Amino acid sequence: MLKPRLLLIEDDSHRIETFTGWLEGSEFVLSVCRSGGQAKGMLSRDGTRAIAGVLLDHDLTDSTITEADRGLSSTDLLPLLATRLRRWTPVLIHSHNPGKAPRMHRFLEAAGMEVTVNRFASLTKAIFEDWLLDVRASWDGDIT
Numbered sequence: 001m002l003k004p005r006l007l008l009i010e011d012d013s014h015r016i017e018t019f020t021g022w023l024e025g026s027e028f029v030l031s032v033c034r035s036g037g038q039a040k041g042m043l044s045r046d047g048t049r050a051i052a053g054v055l056l057d058h059d060l061t062d063s064t065i066t067e068a069d070r071g072l073s074s075t076d077l078l079p080l081l082a083t084r085l086r087r088w089t090p091v092l093i094h095s096h097n098p099g100k101a102p103r104m105h106r107f108l109e110a111a112g113m114e115v116t117v118n119r120f121a122s123l124t125k126a127i128f129e130d131w132l133l134d135v136r137a138s139w140d141g142d143i144t
């Protein structure tokens with residue numbers, strides 16, 4: 001039986017710490033990708049079936065790890081998210097980018113995914129826990 005894993009694609013340390021704190025004591029395992037390149041690598045591997053939910057920022061400019069990361073954003077990851085994850089995997093877009101968050105939402109929703117948009121500044125632990133209820137409801141821990 002796999003533990004449900006949340007994929008956090010985020011370059012801001014404060015946000016990473018916040019999500020980590022909100023998940024403390026829960027059954028979820030948090031996998032953090034701080035750059036577009038890291039997320040692209042993770043999504044390209046076979047371990048994506050263990051992902052129960054995705055926390056998605058758009059702008060990933062604070063943690064460019066390699067030259068290939070420079071200029072990568074979550075927009076570049078959308079095709080991989082849409083094809084590599086199970087269709088019922090909940091996605092929470094917490095980006096502050098006013099133009100890109102709605103575009104990411106439309107793309108992923110058109111691919112049949114369950115998408116919630118809530119800017120990080122207005123995201124509370126209670127709202128996050130409500131989203132986790134959707135993640136729990138869609139998770140099938142018997143996936144191998």
